[in-house]
Amino acid sequence: MKYGNLILEKKEYVQVKHLLNLSGFTEDVETKKSFVKFIEELKTAHVLDEEDMPQDIVRLNSIVTVASYHNWEKTIQIVQPAEKDLKANKISILTPMGAALFGYAEDDQVVWNFPTGPKELKILNVIQNAANSSLNITQQ
Template sequence: MKYDQLIIEEKEFLIIEKLLNLNKIAESITAKSHILKLQDELRNATKVVPENEMPKDVVRLNSIVTVSSQDSAWEKTFTLVVPSDSNIAESKISLLMPMGTAVLGYAKEDAILWDFPGGLKELKVVNVVQVAKVTK
């Protein structure tokens, strides 16, 4: 792991905590297990930093992320978003989905061992691109 622990921007950390609290009633056992794992990582393995200290190569909300499977030629690029912006057809993955919870807070070149619905997989963060936030 490049930075020795997950890194989350402080405003996003608050958003994520609220989302996790709202999703405690998730019906799917898979969703519950990933939410619990993310909550555990946020409590025990995360460094929360202000916006100006956030490394550019760390996966955060609205990042465009490319990951690859370490055991196959599979590669996927998607944008990590809040659940309300999720849209598989547009490659927008919710941070509360298994792939979203797997990559949040990791940096480019990090290897991630994560228990997906199909079993344990090792992923590599190939690239991270930060997207300018649109203000409404």
């Protein structure tokens, strides 16, 4: 992990904690395990002011290119649950993939338990843009 711990912006940290508390989790055991791990990682996260945030951190509305070691690569946008749109590759923060990437940095390798089993991912690219929420991301 590039920075040693997750890096989160203060307002997003509060927002994500609130979303997790409201979500009530899920009935799916593997997805529940993913959220438990995410909550544990949030406990040790470095929480920074907006002006101190590195540009290579996966945040809400970040456009992220991620690859697995099974020749799979995809560009997605991490969004709030109400903004999710799988056809536009907008993934909710309250999905295993959203939770797995949030707070990590470009070039980080992430090992996460997904509903299909554990996967190792590499974050290839992170783009920050306040207008990201209106972009339509095409699948690679």
